Amino acid sequence: MTGIIISIGNELLIGDTVNTNASWLGKFLVDQGIEVIRIHTISDDLSIVRDTINESLEAADIVISTGGLGPTHDDVTKKAVAMLFNAEMTVHKPTLGFIKKIFEKRNIPFSKSNYEQAEVPDNAEVLFNKQGTAPGLWFEERDSLLAVLPGVPYEMKELVNHKVKPKLEAITGGNEKRYSRYLLTSGVGESTLSDNVVGNLEPFLNDNLSVAYLPSPQGTRIRISGYGHSEEEVEEHMKPVIDHILEKASYLIVGEGKELTLGEALGNLLREKKLTLAIAESCTGGQIADSVTNIPGSSDYFLGGMVTYSNKAKVQLLDVSENDLERYGAVSKQVALQMARAAASSFGADIGISTTGIAGPGGSTEEKPVGTVWVGFWSKDDYFAVKALFTNDRLINKERSSAVALEIIRRKILGYEKLPYDLKPQYTDA
Amino acid sequence: MTGIIISIGNELLIGDTVNTNASWLGKFLVDQGIEVIRIHTISDDLSIVRDTINESLEAADIVISTGGLGPTHDDVTKKAVAMLFNAEMTVHKPTLGFIKKIFEKRNIPFSKSNYEQAEVPDNAEVLFNKQGTAPGLWFEERDSLLAVLPGVPYEMKELVNHKVKPKLEAITGGNEKRYSRYLLTSGVGESTLSDNVVGNLEPFLNDNLSVAYLPSPQGTRIRISGYGHSEEEVEEHMKPVIDHILEKASYLIVGEGKELTLGEALGNLLREKKLTLAIAESCTGGQIADSVTNIPGSSDYFLGGMVTYSNKAKVQLLDVSENDLERYGAVSKQVALQMARAAASSFGADIGISTTGIAGPGGSTEEKPVGTVWVGFWSKDDYFAVKALFTNDRLINKERSSAVALEIIRRKILGYEKLPYDLKPQYTDA
Numbered sequence: 001m002t003g004i005i006i007s008i009g010n011e012l013l014i015g016d017t018v019n020t021n022a023s024w025l026g027k028f029l030v031d032q033g034i035e036v037i038r039i040h041t042i043s044d045d046l047s048i049v050r051d052t053i054n055e056s057l058e059a060a061d062i063v064i065s066t067g068g069l070g071p072t073h074d075d076v077t078k079k080a081v082a083m084l085f086n087a088e089m090t091v092h093k094p095t096l097g098f099i100k101k102i103f104e105k106r107n108i109p110f111s112k113s114n115y116e117q118a119e120v121p122d123n124a125e126v127l128f129n130k131q132g133t134a135p136g137l138w139f140e141e142r143d144s145l146l147a148v149l150p151g152v153p154y155e156m157k158e159l160v161n162h163k164v165k166p167k168l169e170a171i172t173g174g175n176e177k178r179y180s181r182y183l184l185t186s187g188v189g190e191s192t193l194s195d196n197v198v199g200n201l202e203p204f205l206n207d208n209l210s211v212a213y214l215p216s217p218q219g220t221r222i223r224i225s226g227y228g229h230s231e232e233e234v235e236e237h238m239k240p241v242i243d244h245i246l247e248k249a250s251y252l253i254v255g256e257g258k259e260l261t262l263g264e265a266l267g268n269l270l271r272e273k274k275l276t277l278a279i280a281e282s283c284t285g286g287q288i289a290d291s292v293t294n295i296p297g298s299s300d301y302f303l304g305g306m307v308t309y310s311n312k313a314k315v316q317l318l319d320v321s322e323n324d325l326e327r328y329g330a331v332s333k334q335v336a337l338q339m340a341r342a343a344a345s346s347f348g349a350d351i352g353i354s355t356t357g358i359a360g361p362g363g364s365t366e367e368k369p370v371g372t373v374w375v376g377f378w379s380k381d382d383y384f385a386v387k388a389l390f391t392n393d394r395l396i397n398k399e400r401s402s403a404v405a406l407e408i409i410r411r412k413i414l415g416y417e418k419l420p421y422d423l424k425p426q427y428t429d430a
Numbered sequence: 431m432t433g434i435i436i437s438i439g440n441e442l443l444i445g446d447t448v449n450t451n452a453s454w455l456g457k458f459l460v461d462q463g464i465e466v467i468r469i470h471t472i473s474d475d476l477s478i479v480r481d482t483i484n485e486s487l488e489a490a491d492i493v494i495s496t497g498g499l500g501p502t503h504d505d506v507t508k509k510a511v512a513m514l515f516n517a518e519m520t521v522h523k524p525t526l527g528f529i530k531k532i533f534e535k536r537n538i539p540f541s542k543s544n545y546e547q548a549e550v551p552d553n554a555e556v557l558f559n560k561q562g563t564a565p566g567l568w569f570e571e572r573d574s575l576l577a578v579l580p581g582v583p584y585e586m587k588e589l590v591n592h593k594v595k596p597k598l599e600a601i602t603g604g605n606e607k608r609y610s611r612y613l614l615t616s617g618v619g620e621s622t623l624s625d626n627v628v629g630n631l632e633p634f635l636n637d638n639l640s641v642a643y644l645p646s647p648q649g650t651r652i653r654i655s656g657y658g659h660s661e662e663e664v665e666e667h668m669k670p671v672i673d674h675i676l677e678k679a680s681y682l683i684v685g686e687g688k689e690l691t692l693g694e695a696l697g698n699l700l701r702e703k704k705l706t707l708a709i710a711e712s713c714t715g716g717q718i719a720d721s722v723t724n725i726p727g728s729s730d731y732f733l734g735g736m737v738t739y740s741n742k743a744k745v746q747l748l749d750v751s752e753n754d755l756e757r758y759g760a761v762s763k764q765v766a767l768q769m770a771r772a773a774a775s776s777f778g779a780d781i782g783i784s785t786t787g788i789a790g791p792g793g794s795t796e797e798k799p800v801g802t803v804w805v806g807f808w809s810k811d812d813y814f815a816v817k818a819l820f821t822n823d824r825l826i827n828k829e830r831s832s833a834v835a836l837e838i839i840r841r842k843i844l845g846y847e848k849l850p851y852d853l854k855p856q857y858t859d860a
Contacts, residue, residue: 013466015457016644019449022471027445036443038478041452041469048468214446279737285723286716289737293715296791296824298739304747305737307709307719313734313777317747347743361726394726 001172003034004060006052007041008067008077009151021066021156028160032168033177033227034062044068049080057144062168064160067151069134071113078121078137081148085141087121094128095120095135102133124148127163131155136163145171176227179234183245184260185252186219186407187420193220198248204241211241217399218261219254219407251416254407262406263291263298269413270301277409278349279305280318280339282330283357283373288402303347308339318342331356331368333376333426336385340376351413352378353405357388359397373401377408377425384425431602433464434490436482437471438497438507439581451496451586458590462598463607463657464492474498479510487574492598494590497581499564501543508551508567511578515571517551524558525550525565532563554578557593561585566593575601606657609664613675614690615682616649616837617850623650628678634671641671647829648691649684649837681846684837692836693721693728699843700731707839708779709735710748710769712760713787713803718832733777738769748772761786761798763806763856766815770806781843782808783835784815789827803831807838807855814855 005025011017022039029036037060042048049068056063068077082089096118103110117133120126127136129150136159137148147164149156185193194213201211208228214221224242228234246253255265270277279288289305292298306317311330314320319342324334336356344352357373364370371390377383388404390397407420419425435455441447452469459466467490472478479498486493498507512519526548533540547563550556557566559580566589567578577594579586615623624643631641638658644651654672658664676683685695700707709718719735722728736747741760744750749772754764766786774782787803794800801820807813818834820827837850849855 012453013456013469014460015453015455016642018453019469023442023445023448025445026443030444037473039443039449039469039471041471043467212446281716281719284720285728286711286719286735286737287723289711289716290714290720290828293717293737293739293789294825294828298715302739304739304743305716306747307716307723307735307737309723309729309732309734310777317734317736317776346747347740359723395724398720398724 001034001061001175002037002059003029003062003064004037004056005029005039006049006056006063006065007039007151008044008049008065010043010074012041012067013043021151021153024153024157025064025066025160028165029062029064031178031180032165032172033175034172044074044076046076046080046083049077050084053081053146054084057142057146060144062145062147064147064149064164066149066156069148069150071117071133077148078119081124081137081139081146082121085121085123085139087123089119090122091115092118092120092126092135095126098128098130099133127159129155129159131158138163138167174229176229178225178227179231179238180223180225180258181238181242181256182258182260183222183224183242183249183256184219184254184262184265185222185249186254186262186403186410188220188249188252189421190215190220193222193249193252197252198222198245201241201244204244209237209241211245217403219403221258222249251411251414251418254410261291261294262403262410264295266406266410267292267295267298267301269410271297273413275351275413276301276303276347276349277351277353278303278343278347279405280343280352280354280376281305281307282309282314282339282355283359284355284398284402284405285309285359287398288353288355288405291402291406303349306343306346314339318346329368331358331372331374333374333385333387336374336376337378337383337428338376340378340385341383344378350379351409352376353409355401355405357397357401359394359401360392361394371397373397373404375401375405375408377412379412382412384427386419386423386425388421388423431464431491431605432489433459433466433492433494434486435459435466435469436479436486436493436495437469437581438474438479438495440473440504442471442497443473451581451583454583454587455494455496455590458595459492459494461608461610462595462602463605464602474504474506476506476510476513479507480514483511483576484514487572487576490574492575492577494577494579494594496579496586499578499580501547501563507578508549511554511567511569511576512551515551515553515569517553519549520552521545522548522550522556522565525556528558528560529563557589559585559589561588568593568597604659606659608655608657609661610653610655610688611668611672611686612688612690613652613654613672613679613686614649614684614692614695615652615679616684616692616833616840618650618679618682619851620645620650623652623679623682627682628652628675631671631674634674639667639671641675647833649833651688652679681841681844681848684840691721691724692833692840694725696836696840697722697725697728697731699840701727703843705781705843706731706733706777706779707781707783708733708773708777709835710773710782710784710806711735711737712739712744712769712785713789714785714828714831714835715739715789717828718783718785718835721832721836733779736773736776744769748776759798761788761802761804763804763815763817766804766806767808767813767858768806770808770815771813774808780809781839782806783839785831785835787827787831789824789831790822791824801827803827803834805831805835805838807842809842812842814857816849816853816855818851818853
């Protein structure tokens with residue numbers, strides 16, 4: 001089966017809104033085993049909307065449009081569809097009642113344009129939208145399927161998951177679907193991972209089974225996808241290649257999941273091992289603590305952090321030696337080490353981690369260019385710092401430093417020798 | 431003039447990549463005074479690419495394609511264009527030399543597919559790409575303009591800014607362009623801002639001048655856009671409506687700029703007023719410090735922060751009263767106040783800000799549902815806390831709490847009475 005997505009709205013053409021709906025829908029259709037052949041992004045123009053839907057129904061088995069269903073003058077999608085199918089508009093009573101209730105609750109007068117929100121072409125099946133005032137529409141016309149959905153992302157997603165998906169499944173139930181698994185790696189470059197660590201996967205792959213490396217700020221995610229009639233069937237197909245990847249890349253794999261973050265993976269590990277964490281940040285400025293506390297329940301293992309941006313704060317709050325600050329500078333092994341240890345002892349944590357570096361653009365010297373970062377680690381078993389050199393970009397430097405810090409903790413808890421990016425530990429007396 | 435954007439790549443259709451290139455290019459073209467009539471997103475298929483470019487050249491004055499220029503088998507854009515124009519492939523020597531140098535530097539053997547990277551259709555003008563190995567191409571054919579660009583965003587943007595833009599300007603120099611100004615507001619809902627504060631702008635607007643409200647996590651940005659032959663001309667057109675907005679919404683406007691953040695706006699103000707800031711975060715978990723330190727030079731005014739996630743840390747590091755913690759709970763006016771004051775005194779800062787709340791999903795009580803947040807403020811002139819109730823979503827609660835905290839500081843420095851969202855200050859003895 002083939003699919004076409006139509007994104008309707010001037011805001012998409014002029015760049016005010018990034019078209020995240022289309023990529024979400026693309027993935028949804030692919031997962032249903034449907035090949036997406038084209039995405040049209042068009043303006044709120046009656047004849048363009050009508051003609052594009054018309055052509056798309058000729059070209060694909062399923063067409064999904066989003067946008068242009070609102071109450072304002074600009075929104076023409078419903079009119080365009082009615083015109084295309086020579087349909088009359090008719091009031092959908094449950095929707096009208098629902099909209100009226102919303103307006104009553106908000107104490108807003110009910111106008112003609114709101115009334116029109118409840119009108120639908122008489123050949124449509126209504127996909128009731130309990131998140132908003134614009135109902136979704138479903139058509140089975142000309143041997144094709146057409147879903148007409150609102151453009152507000154959470155309304156669209158809700159309707160797809162609860163209305164469109166069951167309808168598609170009823171029709172395509174016998175078709176093969178795509179099932180995917182995602183392995184998040186950290187502390188390794190994408191090409192090193194694919195070329196040197198995992199290596200050639202050709203012998204494992206076929207039309208039915210593919211592997212993709214998807215880079216993200218969290219690390220490279222490996223996606224293994226297969227087509228089949230059930231998850232179990234695909235799981236079995238995938239097993240050899242997943243086993244191979246797990247064997248080759250074991251210590252680089254942080255965990256499994258499409259949305260898994262380093263903060264979440266580390267959180268799971270800390271909870272499992274009953275360990276607590278404290279953080280002292282300079283160049284990352286609170287970003288590590290932020291990512292750790294994005295995870296619900298992180299108070300179970302995260303005791304606290306300090307953002308000691310000034311030298312004075314490093315001395316007063318973390319007891320960093322003024323002598324060392326003067327002699328080695330704030331961006332130094334000595335300071336990173338002392339910060340990590342003091343973080344752990346201040347909060348009474350099992351593990352202390354620290355960052356101190358030159359995020360840029362200012363503050364660099366010949367010896368310490370922008371992107372120079374020290375990460376310190378302290379636990380009762382280990383105490384070291386690593387030096388990394390990232391980029392010229394302040395925000396990327398913060399992001400990479402945070403990722404390396406989180407990954408160092410994970411590897412040390414699991415007893416791995418190798419540190420992220422093969423960074424070398426430097427000890428107090430080294 | 432009209433424009434069409436063609437985004438080429440299977441990764442866009444299956445949802446692996448969000449099409450940020452298209453929205454960036456949409457904005458670019460609109461700013462050049464070009465009306466974007468359609469965006470095509472298509473697969474790396476030779477005849478589809480050829481036909482889509484062909485149709486688009488018929489339909490628009492300028493066509494920009496991105497993607498499909500890489501060295502792999504999948505990349506067919508160059509071949510499709512050559513086929514469309516019946517052109518021969520010819521080697522572009524400067525590009526060949528450049529690519530060879532890159533490979534020498536990286537010590538990678540030079541293969542046939544790399545050689546092909548330097549081949550271009552003989553009717554193309556090469557847009558030399560110093561960021562990568564795929565040159566951009568420029569065609570003037572069939573009374574239309576065609577730019578064929580790589581899909582890597584920073585390569586594409588560099589070529590647009592430095593090669594495509596001057597060419598367009600040489601051709602469209604006499605046309606009207608769009609000029610825009612952006613005013614960032616904070617601490618007010620979008621509909622309150624547009625309906626109640628700014629009010630009806632119709633009398634100011636015309637075909638040539640428009641206003642849009644663009645919501646973002648930083649606050650609602652007001653964009654005022656006009657078309658004209660020069661920035662000065664448009665500035666003059668815009669002046670009455672901008673003056674009106676500034677008058678109506680003065681205290682809500684954080685600053686001007688398309689990319690301005692609350693952290694940057696506040697940073698500018700702190701620097702100007704020679705004030706320093708310290709932060710004590712509980713529910714925001716480091717996010718406020720992170721956003722403040724995203725700004726280069728923030729060490730001038732940001733002294734440091736603490737993330738006191740546990741009660742113990744609040745007591746030990748911020749000297750919060752154990753009695754009050756027990757009596758009122760960690761999410762309380764008393765604790766927020768003590769945290770803000772202690773932040774300022776620990777770091778010796780002019781201003782201390784704090785957050786303590788229930789980000790969720792756990793930790794709520796009947797009295798304190800998820801989304802309950804106290805923000806504390808301390809300066810030598812003022813000392814209060816506000817209570818807000820946000821959403822059920824942990825990440826949104828962190829984001830909103832951070833935004834409210836930053837906006838409180840800005841308003842207090844500027845001496846405004848009103849707090850964000852009309853929150854009421856509560857004092858120690860209230």
